[in-house]
Amino acid sequence: MTDSSYILLDDVVFTRGSRRIFDGVSLAVPRGRITAIMGPSGTGKTTLLKLIGGQLRPDSGSIRVKGHDVPSLKRRDLYRLREDIGMLFQSGALFTDLSVFENVAFPLRVHTRLPDDMIRDIVLMKLEAVGLRGARNLMPAELSGGMTRRVALARSIALDPELILYDEPFAGQDPIAMGVLVKLIRELNAIMGLTSVLVSHDVPESLSIADYACIVSDGKVIGEGTPEALRNHASPKVQQFLHGNPDGPVPFHYPAPDARADWGGTVEGGAGRG
Amino acid sequence: MASALMNRIARVGRRGLDTLASLGRAGFFLWRSLVGAPNPSVGGPLLIQQIYRIGVLSLAIVIVSGLFIGMVLALQGYTILTDFGSESAIGQMIALTLLRELGPVVTALLFAGRAGSALTAEIGLMKATEQLSSMEMMGVDPLRRVMAPRLWAGFISMPLLALIFSVVGIWGGMLVGVEWLGVFEGSYWGNMQASVAFADDVVNGVIKSLVFGVACTWIAVYQGYDCVPTSAGISAATTRTVVFSSLTVLGLDFVLTAVMFGSF
Ligand SMILES: Nc1ncnc2c1ncn2[C@@H]1O[C@H](COP(=O)(O)OP(=O)(O)O)[C@@H](O)[C@H]1O
Numbered sequence: 001m002t003d004s005s006y007i008l009l010d011d012v013v014f015t016r017g018s019r020r021i022f023d024g025v026s027l028a029v030p031r032g033r034i035t036a037i038m039g040p041s042g043t044g045k046t047t048l049l050k051l052i053g054g055q056l057r058p059d060s061g062s063i064r065v066k067g068h069d070v071p072s073l074k075r076r077d078l079y080r081l082r083e084d085i086g087m088l089f090q091s092g093a094l095f096t097d098l099s100v101f102e103n104v105a106f107p108l109r110v111h112t113r114l115p116d117d118m119i120r121d122i123v124l125m126k127l128e129a130v131g132l133r134g135a136r137n138l139m140p141a142e143l144s145g146g147m148t149r150r151v152a153l154a155r156s157i158a159l160d161p162e163l164i165l166y167d168e169p170f171a172g173q174d175p176i177a178m179g180v181l182v183k184l185i186r187e188l189n190a191i192m193g194l195t196s197v198l199v200s201h202d203v204p205e206s207l208s209i210a211d212y213a214c215i216v217s218d219g220k221v222i223g224e225g226t227p228e229a230l231r232n233h234a235s236p237k238v239q240q241f242l243h244g245n246p247d248g249p250v251p252f253h254y255p256a257p258d259a260r261a262d263w264g265g266t267v268e269g270g271a272g273r274g
Numbered sequence: 275m276a277s278a279l280m281n282r283i284a285r286v287g288r289r290g291l292d293t294l295a296s297l298g299r300a301g302f303f304l305w306r307s308l309v310g311a312p313n314p315s316v317g318g319p320l321l322i323q324q325i326y327r328i329g330v331l332s333l334a335i336v337i338v339s340g341l342f343i344g345m346v347l348a349l350q351g352y353t354i355l356t357d358f359g360s361e362s363a364i365g366q367m368i369a370l371t372l373l374r375e376l377g378p379v380v381t382a383l384l385f386a387g388r389a390g391s392a393l394t395a396e397i398g399l400m401k402a403t404e405q406l407s408s409m410e411m412m413g414v415d416p417l418r419r420v421m422a423p424r425l426w427a428g429f430i431s432m433p434l435l436a437l438i439f440s441v442v443g444i445w446g447g448m449l450v451g452v453e454w455l456g457v458f459e460g461s462y463w464g465n466m467q468a469s470v471a472f473a474d475d476v477v478n479g480v481i482k483s484l485v486f487g488v489a490c491t492w493i494a495v496y497q498g499y500d501c502v503p504t505s506a507g508i509s510a511a512t513t514r515t516v517v518f519s520s521l522t523v524l525g526l527d528f529v530l531t532a533v534m535f536g537s538f
């Protein structure tokens with residue numbers, strides 16, 4: 001691996017049942033930067049993060065994180081590597097039976113032997129960083145969607161990771177919560193010197209904070225580069241995704257039989273597509 | 275024609291292989307959850323919390339059911355035994371029925387409905403809300419952290435619950451038999467003491483309930499862990515827990531009774 005890339009995917013193939021989700025994906029995530037991976041829903045963005053985190057194994061190809069070949073790591077080594085990785089799940093995935101404070105304290109209690117007052121200081125610091133020090137005694141059920149994600153963010157940085165994986169951090173957020181999250185991701189990356197991987201289908205937000213971006217579709221990387229380079233990308237597929245055009249290389253219609261077969265040939269103009 | 279038959283045979287074969295594979299997965303799951311030295315300072319509080327939720331919170335339903343079943347046994351037993359003029363044997367009949375059969379079996383069925391279904395739903399929901407995945411990504415093994423305390427709590431709780439069920443049932447039988455129907459109290463307890471053998475009856479009953487406890491808790495926890503993480507999937511898994519547990523308990527009970535009390 002080169003010094004500047006923290007994650008290196010090489011020709012990764014992954015199938016689920018009979019469906020090929022990745023068909024030879026290669027990707028380098030630079031150290032200390034924000035990398036956005038974008039793609040339509042259901043292309044396997046979450047799956048990609050799970051492959052990087054070692055929760056799933058590829059059929060073939062190599063996945064290297066920090067120089068370790070993730071799929072071949074022993075369980076114990078994999079768990080040790082994960083202590084350096086924070087992951088923000090799409091749903092937040094807070095432990096519903098623990099308070100906000102205990103959620104953020106959880107990784108500290110499991111992985112360190114720090115005394116209670118020190119854990120308290122660290123937890124309050126992390127909560128302060130996401131602006132929720134005052135919410136420490138609430139239960140997850142009492143939080144709004146945006147707050148849930150911020151608590152989850154505080155929890156994923158509790159152990160001061162080197163890498164943080166964001167799964168759809170903006171999906172389903174109101175504009176203010178979205179703005180808060182964009183600010184947090186950018187600040188955390190700058191202040192803590194993190195490497196961030198952000199998976200999303202929200203194009204403007206992702207491009208606004210990413211140093212480097214790539215677009216995955218149909219199991220392949222169809223375009224990558226800096227946000228400027230992507231905006232000027234020649235591929236019509238990339239342009240369609242960036243601008244959200246309803247029809248283009250990715251058809252509006254799900255593959256269907258000829259329209260005449262369904263409506264008895266009375267329909268004018270080719271509404272059906274093969 | 276022949277190919278339709280072959281297809282059917284192939285389907286049956288595939289179904290059999292699938293069943294074997296899922297049994298294997300469930301076995302591997304149990305092994306990975308339980309094997310290895312637990313860390314007492316972490317595991318202790320988690321275990322106690324689960325014993326409370328699985329065992330202590332099931333006490334009410336177990337005690338009430340035990341009481342009624344003991345009272346019904348006394349009523350029915352009295353009616354039959356008076357025909358033979360041997361109503362004084364009612365204590366013996368109630369104690370043996372409860373300790374050998376009804377205690378372990380009924381407690382296990384109640385346990386599957388009360389605690390097993392709750393376990394499946396809880397774990398299934400933790401899976402659906404990515405709590406298990408996020409634990410893994412934090413470098414914590416959910417099998418050890420979430421599943422193991424629940425499994426051990428079930429294994430420990432069930433024999434105790436079954437014993438409590440039997441004891442309350444015997445007391446309920448006394449209420450009806452002695453206090454209400456007028457069986458002589460000395461013969462109620464005396465016949466019981468003379469006929470109940472500790473090794474044969476009490477210990478065998480405890481072994482039964484331990485086996486049922488392992489089966490019910492294993493099924494409940496695994497169904498939650500293995501469920502399809504959607505609302506329909508969790509609901510199906512909860513149903514499977516109750517159905518599989520009940521059938522397994524009744525089937526195992528026949529086998530265990532044949533081995534323990536069958537005279538061959
Ligand atoms: N546990 C699973 N079992 C089977 N298929 C799955 C599972 N999780 C996801 N998939 C399928 O894999 C594809 C990619 O899923 P995912 O990575 O969640 O997509 P994205 O996050 O890009 O929306 C989807 O088509 C989804 O249906």
Ligand SMILES: [Mg+2]
Pocket residue numbers: 045046047090167168
């Ligand atoms: Mg996703």
